[in-house]
Structure formats: structure tokens, C-alpha cells
Amino acid sequence: MIRLAEKRLSKKGSTLTKLLTAATLAVSCNVASAADPLKVGFVYVGPTGDAGWTYAHDEGRKYMVDQLGDQVETTFVESVAEGADSERVIRQMAAKGHDLIFTTSFGYMNPTLKVAKRFPKVKFEHATGYKRGKNTGTYFARAYQGRYLTGLIAGKMTESNVIGYVASFPIPEVIRGINAFTKGAQEVNPDVKVKVVWASTWYDPAKEREAAETLILQGADILTQHTDSAAVIQAAQSKGKFAIGYHSDMSPYGAKAHLTATIHNWGALYTQKAKSVLDGTWKSEDLWPGIAEGVTDLAPLNDAIPADVKALVMAKKQEIKEGKARVFDGPVLNQAGEEVVPAGQSMSDNDLKGFNWYVNGVEGQLPKS
Amino acid sequence: MMFNRIALEKRSSDSKTMSYLSPVLAILLTLISGGLLFASLGQDPFHALHTFFVAPLSDLYGWTELGTKVAPLLLCAMGLTLCFRAKIWNIGAEGQFILGGLGGGYIALELLDVEGLWVLPCVLIFGALCGMFWAALAALLKTRFGANEILTTIMLNYIALNWLLYGVHGPLKDPEGFNFPESAMLSEFTTLPVIFDDYRLNISIYFALFAAAVIWALMSKTLIGFQISVMGEDKAAARFAGFKETRLTWFVLLTCGALAGLAGVSEVTGPVGQLTPYISSGYGYTAIIIVFLGRMHPVGIVLASMLLALTYMGGEMAQMDLSLPKSLTGLFQGMLLFYLLACDLLISYRIVRKPASKNHSQSATQNINAQA
Numbered sequence: 001m002i003r004l005a006e007k008r009l010s011k012k013g014s015t016l017t018k019l020l021t022a023a024t025l026a027v028s029c030n031v032a033s034a035a036d037p038l039k040v041g042f043v044y045v046g047p048t049g050d051a052g053w054t055y056a057h058d059e060g061r062k063y064m065v066d067q068l069g070d071q072v073e074t075t076f077v078e079s080v081a082e083g084a085d086s087e088r089v090i091r092q093m094a095a096k097g098h099d100l101i102f103t104t105s106f107g108y109m110n111p112t113l114k115v116a117k118r119f120p121k122v123k124f125e126h127a128t129g130y131k132r133g134k135n136t137g138t139y140f141a142r143a144y145q146g147r148y149l150t151g152l153i154a155g156k157m158t159e160s161n162v163i164g165y166v167a168s169f170p171i172p173e174v175i176r177g178i179n180a181f182t183k184g185a186q187e188v189n190p191d192v193k194v195k196v197v198w199a200s201t202w203y204d205p206a207k208e209r210e211a212a213e214t215l216i217l218q219g220a221d222i223l224t225q226h227t228d229s230a231a232v233i234q235a236a237q238s239k240g241k242f243a244i245g246y247h248s249d250m251s252p253y254g255a256k257a258h259l260t261a262t263i264h265n266w267g268a269l270y271t272q273k274a275k276s277v278l279d280g281t282w283k284s285e286d287l288w289p290g291i292a293e294g295v296t297d298l299a300p301l302n303d304a305i306p307a308d309v310k311a312l313v314m315a316k317k318q319e320i321k322e323g324k325a326r327v328f329d330g331p332v333l334n335q336a337g338e339e340v341v342p343a344g345q346s347m348s349d350n351d352l353k354g355f356n357w358y359v360n361g362v363e364g365q366l367p368k369s
Numbered sequence: 370m371m372f373n374r375i376a377l378e379k380r381s382s383d384s385k386t387m388s389y390l391s392p393v394l395a396i397l398l399t400l401i402s403g404g405l406l407f408a409s410l411g412q413d414p415f416h417a418l419h420t421f422f423v424a425p426l427s428d429l430y431g432w433t434e435l436g437t438k439v440a441p442l443l444l445c446a447m448g449l450t451l452c453f454r455a456k457i458w459n460i461g462a463e464g465q466f467i468l469g470g471l472g473g474g475y476i477a478l479e480l481l482d483v484e485g486l487w488v489l490p491c492v493l494i495f496g497a498l499c500g501m502f503w504a505a506l507a508a509l510l511k512t513r514f515g516a517n518e519i520l521t522t523i524m525l526n527y528i529a530l531n532w533l534l535y536g537v538h539g540p541l542k543d544p545e546g547f548n549f550p551e552s553a554m555l556s557e558f559t560t561l562p563v564i565f566d567d568y569r570l571n572i573s574i575y576f577a578l579f580a581a582a583v584i585w586a587l588m589s590k591t592l593i594g595f596q597i598s599v600m601g602e603d604k605a606a607a608r609f610a611g612f613k614e615t616r617l618t619w620f621v622l623l624t625c626g627a628l629a630g631l632a633g634v635s636e637v638t639g640p641v642g643q644l645t646p647y648i649s650s651g652y653g654y655t656a657i658i659i660v661f662l663g664r665m666h667p668v669g670i671v672l673a674s675m676l677l678a679l680t681y682m683g684g685e686m687a688q689m690d691l692s693l694p695k696s697l698t699g700l701f702q703g704m705l706l707f708y709l710l711a712c713d714l715l716i717s718y719r720i721v722r723k724p725a726s727k728n729h730s731q732s733a734t735q736n737i738n739a740q741a
């Protein structure tokens with residue numbers, strides 16, 4: 001079996017094998033029979049070694065390969081710019097005989113749909129978007145649930161009552177994360193303030209680190225991030241502060257500083273999607289799984305977290321898992337302290353998907369729109 | 370004690386043939402180094418180079434994609450050629466591109482519900498005017514206040530990018546787009562027609578080739594082209610001949626702005642089809658490399674833009690077929706530039722071995738000490 005993605009590991013293979021591989025591939029594109037593996041393609045926005053967003057997707061891909069073995073064959077293209085280039089990459093994948101293609105960044109939404117129209121037999125899955133088509137589904141994780149839990153930890157553990165948040169771009173997904181985190185922190189500590197610095201990048205370790213250091217200078221003793229590298233963890237580690245990671249367990253980058261992280265387990269979702277294509281039950285749908293489905297989770301908790309805080313987090317996590325509590329259950333206050341969602345009500349998924357205001361406790365103005 | 374010093378000595382005259390051969394040589398060296406690199410990664414070098422440079426162009430689709438990538442690069446590069454020939458170092462094609470895209474995109478969104486064949490030309494012209502306006506700021510600062518155009522144009526690039534971000538995060542975002550920073554998709558009447566039904570190559574490639582032809586004719590056949598060259602070669606001589614430096618500065622910057630703006634609006638009304646934060650992919654910066662790679666000659670620039678576009682496409686192919694990392698694309702582009710600069714240096718200078726320091730002043734030629 002040829003596993004394209006695994007080939008990078010086996011560095012020394014004979015030329016003959018390589019040529020045969022290429023030849024086999026070319027053939028398998030043309031004559032697809034039932035015994036052929038399902039070709040699954042992934043389009044990544046960052047490098048697979050970013051330790052964050054793309055890394056998590058690639059771990060998901062590997063998990064799927066482990067689960068389905070010979071039934072699937074995977075390819076990925078990394079660091080694909082979200083402009084006009086992405087359409088070419090997606091189209092090229094479809095043209096090369098991939099049966100299922102995951103496009104894992106918001107900016108690929110319209111390019112994915114454009115390509116999907118031309119390749120009606122190929123199934124497309126777009127992460128974080130809201131437009132679907134006959135052969136295009138969407139998926140995302142309820143990462144905000146993890147954000148809320150980490151907010152509880154930060155609210156309990158901060159001594160300066162200032163928490164720093166390195167953010168990327170003011171889109172609903174990021175604002176939702178800031179709000180969930182702040183709501184968690186505020187629930188356990190009404191004096192806490194969350195300061196946000198917009199790094200205006202998804203992945204730029206230097207800029208992320210600079211933002212983190214700025215926040216530390218402004219008095220933040222706990223940092224968290226909505227960017228893709230581990231630079232914020234590293235900054236906290238070197239300055240003796242705490243930090244909460246995102247996308248994947250970032251403890252290797254700062255074991256002392258890393259309290260925990262909100263992580264995505266895409267593997268189960270990818271396996272399920274690939275299976276559904278294999279057995280012909282795939283349909284275009286919008287999946288938004290979270291803690292209950294195990295797609296959103298927390299990395300192991302640092303021993304520096306007091307036992308009672310750990311217990312609180314675990315209890316809340318259980319409530320969310322069982323659907324007894326939701327993150328944005330009222331009362332939800334805006335920055336002015338006005339009640340936007342009264343007690344007893346909760347924000348709808350559609351409201352969450354279009355978040356464009358800060359909750360009480362976030363400092364500063366949302367970049368004006 | 371006498372040490373032999375390796376020094377660079379200016380040649381008395383540059384070889385004309387070599388200055389055209391040096392890009393070819395640089396490409397050859399890049400291919401050889403690339404082959405060695407692939408071999409060290411455990412790949413068959415010929416198969417890998419084939420995947421990188423030939424496979425992307427093995428069908429019509431590949432060529433149309435190349436054209437799609439070349440069109441904006443070529444438009445920007447032709448404008449920059451004019452500036453660089455006059456030694457006006459305009460680094461601002463990126464900003465002019467973005468402003469053209471933003472302005473044109475804005476008009477296109479305003480005219481979303483309007484039908485008619487006149488709509489698209491309006492959008493394109495307005496985009497070009499916006500690019501021109503952005504270049505005019507740099508021209509004004511240079512001619513009126515003597516501000517260095519390298520600095521002003523770089524800064525204007527950032528301002529343009531932030532205008533775009535303001536637009537797509539703010540007033541221009543799709544009202545039905547859940548606050549995501551993208552505009553609505555443009556309508557059929559504000560989208561550039563494609564050349565082949567199934568592919569996305571659009572008529573902007575004609576604009577680009579036409580621009581290349583016009584700039585070539587301008588530079589080689591007209592008085593103003595001659596004036597631009599003279600101004601670039603020798604400012605004092607140009608002044609002495611009575612050429613109006615200010616007017617020429619305005620002319621080259623405005624032309625470049627219009628072309629870069631047209632590239633921007635063509636990208637927005639073409640392959641992208643809406644305003645997003647990523648309309649550019651760095652075309653304005655890549656175009657600078659292309660101009661130098663192409664020896665500021667239209668034919669060279671057309672070839673250079675094809676080559677650079679090909680390295681992007683080849684990089685994608687190499688990832689898909691050979692599971693090689695993305696960094697290879699950057700490595701290839703870096704090697705190409707390195708070899709080109711190295712070859713260029715050796716056209717103008719030769720390496721000589723000299724006895725040690727005391728005869729520093731002896732030679733009248735300019736010496737550059739490469740190594741002490």
C-alpha cells in the first residue's frame with residue numbers, strides 16, 4: 001500500500017520504487033475500482049509543524065490513517081495562501097482523483113464551493129465556514145466550551161487580576177473564544193480583566209511573542225492565545241508567568257508555564273467522515289461537535305492548579321458534556337454591564353456564529369467595524 | 370609577511386552577452402542544486418524536477434493556471450520596469466495593487482444589482498484610478514518635498530493593507546456573512562469574462578500582454594522612453610538636456626500605479642471574485658524580483674513572471690505527489706535569486722588574488738574587499 005503522507009518518513013527508498021509508486025498512482029487515478037483506497041486530501045493554511053491549528057488537523061489525519069489503515073490514502077498540501085492560490089490547490093486535488101477533501105481554513109470557503117461545483121462526485125468538507133452545497137459540508141469544533149473551562153482556571157489563579165489574550169483577527173470565532181474565556185473567568189472572579197492584543201496574524205511566532213510580552217508588561221500574569229504557534233507559551237515560560245495553550249497540548253514548549261490548553265481532536269470526525277464516504281452514507285451537513293463528542297477537550301491539567309479548581313473545572317466539564325449547562329447561559333452582560341441575555345435563557349448557535357460584541361470583563365474596544 | 374587577499378575588481382566593461390546569459394546560468398545552477406537537494410531527500414532528482422517544473426504544465430489547465438498567476442505579476446512588473454528604468458525605486462506596487470482591488474471592489478459591490486455591459490469597464494477604470502491615486506501620493510511627496518520614495522511607498526503599502534482590512538472587517542463585509550471579513554460575491558456583470566469555459570483564466574492576461582507591448586514600445590520607440598532612460602542613467606545629463614524630471618517622475622509613478630491598480634481590480638473581479646483580506650498574495654513584492662530577474666526587458670519579464678509563477682505551482686505539485694514540504698518553494702526562489710545576484714556580480718567584477726594590504730591605494734580601480 002502506498003501511503004503518500006508517510007513517505008516523507010522513509011527517506012531512502014530506491015528510485016525504482018519511487019517510479020513505480022508514481023506509475024501506480026497514475027494508474028489508480030484512472031481506474032478506480034471498489035478495492036482502491038479512498039483518497040483523502042487535506043489543504044492546510046499553515047505548516048504542519050506549527051504546533052497549533054494545522055498540527056491538530058494533521059494529527060487528525062494521522063489518527064484517521066491509523067483507524068482505517070489500507071482503506072484510505074492521504075495527501076496534504078501545507079501553507080496554502082487564502083487568496084487565489086487556494087482554488088488551484090483544491091482543484092488540483094480533486095482532479096488528481098481524491099474522493100474526499102478537507103479544506104481547513106475559513107478563507108477557503110468560496111474557493112472550495114467553486115471547485116465543488118465542477119467536481120460533483122468529489123466530497124468536500126470545509127472547516128469553520130457557513131456555506132454548504134450538494135457535495136460540500138462544513139464542520140467546526142465548539143472550542144469555546146474549552147475556552148470557558150480554561151477561563152475558570154485563569155480567573156481562579158490570577159493574582160494581578162489581569163489576563164492577557166493574544167488574538168488573531170476580530171472574526172466571530174475569535175470573539176466567541178474571548179467571550180467564553182472571559183465569562184468563565186468572570187464567573188469565579190468578578191474583578192478580573194481580560195486584555196486583548198490583536199497580532200493580526202494566524203501564524204507568526206515573532207509577532208505572537210511580541211504581543212505576549214506586551215501583555216506581560218501591562219501586568220498580565222496569565223496569558224492565553226488564539227494564534228497558531230507556541231510562542232505565547234514560550235514567552236510566559238521565560239518570564240515566569242502562566243499560559244493556556246490552544247489547538248494542541250503545548251506543554252513541550254513550556255512545561256512550567258503551560259496550565260492546560262483547549263485542544264481539538266479532529267481524528268474521530270475525520271474517521272467518521274471517511275467511513276461515511278466509504279459506505280455511501282455521506283451527506284452534506286453542518287457539524288459542530290464539542291466536549292460532548294470529544295472533539296473539543298482540555299490538555300492535561302498542570303499540577304500548579306489547586307485541587308479545588310481542578311474539581312470545579314471537571315464538574316463544569318461534566319455539566320457541559322451532559323448538556324445540563326451551556327457556556328452562554330444567561331445572564332450574559334455586555335461591556336457596559338447591560339444584560340443582553342437574561343437568566344434562564346441561552347444564546348442560540350446562530351447568535352454564537354455571528355458574535356461581534358464583547359462580554360463584560362474584556363478590556364478595550366473591538367477593532368471598529 | 371605577505372598574505373594573499375581575495376578581492377573583487379571592477380571589470381573595465383560589462384559583457385552584454387553575459388548580462389543576458391546570467392539569468393539562464395542562474396536557472397541552470399538552480400536546477401542542478403535543486404536536483405542535488407532532491408537526491409539528498411531520497412527522491413529521484415529527475416522525477417522530482419519533472420514534477421516541479423514540467424508536470425504543472427502538462428495540460429491546458431496547467432497553462433491557464435499559469436496565466437492566471439502571471440497576469441497580475443506581469444501588470445505590476447511592467448509598471449515597475451518603467452519606474453526602475455528611471456531609477457525611481459517604487460516599492461509600492463503592492464499598495465497600489467491593494468488599493469486598486471479595494472476601490473474597484475467597492476464600486477463592484479455598489480453596482481451589485483445593476484446589469485449592463487458598461488458596469489465592468491467602470492469597475493476596472495475606477496480600480497486603475499485608485500492605484501494611480503495611491504502612486505500619486507508617493508509622487509507628490511517625492512517631487513514636492515523630496516521624500517525618499519522607497520520609504521514612502523513601503524509605508525503606503527501598509528496603509529493600503531489596513532484600508533483593505535478596515536473595509537472587509539467593516540463597511541464592505543457581506544451583510545449575510547456572519548461577520549466574517551469577506552464581502553459578498555461579485556455579480557456576473559462585475560466579473561471578468563473567462564477565456565475558456567471550464568477554466569478560470571480571464572481576459573486580464575490580455576491586459577497584461579498588451580501592457581507589456583505598450584511599455585516595450587514606449588521605452589524603445591518614443592522620446593519619453595528615451596528621456597526616462599537618460600534620467601535613470603544620468604540625472605545631470607537629463608537635466609542638462611532639459612528633460613523635466615518632475616514630470617517624468619509623475620509619469621512613471623502614475624503609470625505604474627494604474628497598472629498595479631488594474632492588476633488588483635482584475636484579481637478581485639477575476640479569480641477571487643469578492644473582497645477578502647488576502648486579495649494580493651504579495652504580487653507587488655514578487656513583481657520587484659521579476660523585474661530584476663527579467664533584466665527590465667519586456668520579454669525577459671514575461672519569461673521571469675512565468676518562471677516564478679511556475680515555482681509556486683511546482684511547489685504545490687511536489688507536495689501533492691512527492692510529499693515534499695512547502696519550504697522547497699521558498700528554497701527554490703531563494704536559490705534562483707542568489708545565483709542570479711552571484712552571476713551578476715561576476716559580470717561586473719572579477720575575483721583577483723592580491724598581495725597584502727600595502728598596495729591598497731595603488732590601483733585606481735574600485736576594489737571591494739570580499740575577504741580580508
